[in-house]
Amino acid sequence: MIDSKLPNLGTTIFTTMSQLAAETGAINLSQGFPDFDGPQALRDAVAHHVATGHNQYPPMAGLPALREQVALKVQRFYGAQVSAEHEVTITPGATQAIFCAIQALVRPGDEVIVFNPTYDSYEPSVQLAGGCCVHVPLQAPAFGIDWQRLHDAIGPRTRVIMLNSPHNPSGALLSMADLNRLAELIAHRDIYVISDEVYEHLVYDGVAHASVLACPALYARAFVVSSFGKTYHVTGWKTGYVIAPAVLTRELRKVHQFVSFCAVTPLQWALAGFMAAHPEHLDELPAFYQAKRDLFCRLLGESQFGFTPAPGTYFQLVDYADIRPDLSDVEMSLWLTREHGVACIPVSVFCQQPDPNWRMVRLCFAKREETLRDAAARLCAI
């Protein structure tokens, strides 16, 4: 028997629920991906670059043209001046960027603070680096930071605090005031921040995303991660980026070059061209997804589920306490999938110690209108 380095890890719930959805023919609102394609011009550009010889290794840190576009974008949105050469690295997905940032920072015995619910890749990445996670619960129903608990969780071994805003699965947002407060809290400590901002452009109701890039005191000790997959509706392309000050970027690239060395060449060419030609895509994205959120929430208004419209991401949490309070959220997810034909994700899988009173599941609304109408009709019939 192999002595596993990750003994408690099985198949993720996302794979399990997507498989169950496929087996049962349920509408899949579980795993977070659109059921529509990315822009035609972007997909055509990939075909073009494959056909015209852009198929060999790109520079390790990413195509200069794409890094330049990322630097221009973060200046436009967050007023941040970052060096495309020394601070931007293109990676095969945000997950890989997070993994590399964790390996670059975390040493055996170090502690990493993660907020619960938390995205599932963080803890295994910390464990593989020899560190351990300290779980700090967010406060339901708004899923904000409990500052006292965060303060209490910070100790001499704390090396990293993981942020995720907009937050998967709750959709909650951190504000600039939150970022400034965090910067103050860790100002005199040797603590770094990894900020997972993959849903940075999915923020609704006219609110502006508060990026760590717009908070110089935090950025000085941070890796800021994003994903082209989320932003351009192409999650299967697994292409993302990480921005960090030059000294941190140097350390990150030492890991990145031996985890994957680079991200896929023709995808990078296509993204660079599309970003230059269609800057409006980013401006239109919040309204595009807000229309889906609003439609889905309006339709669900007729159901017995309780909810507050998600402020960000393409996930909507719904409370089923008035429907089947007897079921745990895992049981509820299986019941909804098998009996009512809608696959979802239980919130407890994002938590080390789930609150036993929570009765919440996560639904993904990155779907075509007919999918949302069909799913809502099934949920309203319960």
Ligand SMILES: Cc1ncc(COP(=O)(O)O)c(C=O)c1O
């Ligand atoms: C919070 C969060 N971080 C990271 C990722 C992964 O992004 P990528 O597909 O670019 O690796 C996801 C994808 O679901 C996510 O929800």
